[in-house]
Amino acid sequence: MRDLIRPVVVAPMAGEPSTPALVNAALRAGATGFLAAGYKTPQAVEDEIRAVGGAYGLNIFVPGLLKDARAVERYRELLRPEAERYGVELPAVRLNDDDHFPAKVELAISYGVPLVSFTFGAPSAEVVRALQQAGSRVLITVTSAAEASRAAAVRPDGLIAQGGSAGGHSATTSPAGFTGDTTALEVLAAVKGDLPVIAAGGVAEAADVDQLLAAGAVAVQCGTAFLLADEAGTRPAQRDFMLSGRGTSTVITRAFTGHPARALRNRFTDTYSASAPIGYPAVHHLTAPIRAAAAQAADADGINLWAGTGFRSARSGTTAALVARLMPGSQS
Numbered sequence: 446m447r448d449l450i451r452p453v454v455v456a457p458m459a460g461e462p463s464t465p466a467l468v469n470a471a472l473r474a475g476a477t478g479f480l481a482a483g484y485k486t487p488q489a490v491e492d493e494i495r496a497v498g499g500a501y502g503l504n505i506f507v508p509g510l511l512k513d514a515r516a517v518e519r520y521r522e523l524l525r526p527e528a529e530r531y532g533v534e535l536p537a538v539r540l541n542d543d544d545h546f547p548a549k550v551e552l553a554i555s556y557g558v559p560l561v562s563f564t565f566g567a568p569s570a571e572v573v574r575a576l577q578q579a580g581s582r583v584l585i586t587v588t589s590a591a592e593a594s595r596a597a598a599v600r601p602d603g604l605i606a607q608g609g610s611a612g613g614h615s616a617t618t619s620p621a622g623f624t625g626d627t628t629a630l631e632v633l634a635a636v637k638g639d640l641p642v643i644a645a646g647g648v649a650e651a652a653d654v655d656q657l658l659a660a661g662a663v664a665v666q667c668g669t670a671f672l673l674a675d676e677a678g679t680r681p682a683q684r685d686f687m688l689s690g691r692g693t694s695t696v697i698t699r700a701f702t703g704h705p706a707r708a709l710r711n712r713f714t715d716t717y718s719a720s721a722p723i724g725y726p727a728v729h730h731l732t733a734p735i736r737a738a739a740a741q742a743a744d745a746d747g748i749n750l751w752a753g754t755g756f757r758s759a760r761s762g763t764t765a766a767l768v769a770r771l772m773p774g775s776q777s
């Protein structure tokens with residue numbers, strides 16, 4: 446593991462930000478880069494795998510089971526004014542969706558993807574073993590000591606300790622009680638054991654990277670710091686919002702997807718965070734047309750503006766320059 450991972454890891458960012466260009470640029474700059482398989486079709490993932498080379502990673506969502514549609518149905522009613530505002534139809538509630546988990550694991554196996562990380566829970570021991578036999582190193586994202594011991598039981602090669610400060614979805618398997626008030630340093634300390642740990646969440650500058658490495662992390666995974674990178678696919682509406690300084694704070698919200706995620710506060714999070722149920726991925730599918738129409742209209746108030754607590758330090762520029770800013774020992 447330590448031989449493959451560089452001190453700075455450009456996080457997988459599903460949706461738009463992660464692109465093969467971002468991953469290749471990260472690798473060229475001396476960082477590790479991850480493709481994000483989440484939400485994509487297996488064909489799209491395969492196309493991306495073919496477009497990258499070197500010691501890259503692929504991130505896969507572990508599917509959960511949502512049995513009760515009632516809370517999501519109620520939320521669907523609450524969202525009607527949004528559908529009207531953006532002129533879209535709300536889709537019927539869809540409960541079953543494994544995000545093509547088996548096909549994505551199969552792709553990682555057949556291409557011998559060097560690093561495979563999982564979020565939203567631990568895969569089975571069989572999946573971990575099959576990947577390892579194909580030559581992959583397997584990482585599981587955790588947010589607490591309890592999740593770390595469940596993850597360790599399936600024998601991965603390492604853990605990703607994600608603080609509540611992290612941008613985007615939390616890997617938490619306890620969405621009901623999730624408040625997002627842990628730091629990367631705290632989660633790293635809580636989960637450290639025999640396995641190598643990558644720390645993630647709220648990293649804004651090289652001093653944060655230095656601190657996490659000094660605390661025992663083998664590497665530091667950063668997402669928000671690369672949202673404005675030239676090679677990232679981040680939506681123009683999110684770029685403009687961040688560059689304009691209109692983002693004043695981040696919140697933990699289930700409003701967009703039914704799973705806790707850290708986002709820049711906007712009209713949508715203010716209106717729906719209190720009423721949004723636990724219901725991933727059904728809520729993700731429900732709000733997708735709203736978010737797409739808002740993005741089309743360059744209306745940042747209807748989009749999930751995922752970002753971590755370090756969002757104020759995010760800069761635009763080449764990935765190479767952004768990696769250099771974060772490298773251990775750099776003066777930001």
Ligand SMILES: Cc1cc2nc3c(=O)[nH]c(=O)nc-3n(C[C@H](O)[C@H](O)[C@H](O)COP(=O)(O)O)c2cc1C
Pocket residue numbers: 456457458459460462481482483504563564586607610611612613614645646647648666667668669670751752753754755
């Ligand atoms: C826009 C965005 C999308 C993300 N998508 C994923 C993802 O697909 N898979 C994943 O494991 N983590 C994802 N994350 C979380 C990152 O892996 C990482 O934990 C986080 O970015 C670290 O916190 P930071 O954003 O403060 O640097 C995402 C983060 C952001 C900001």
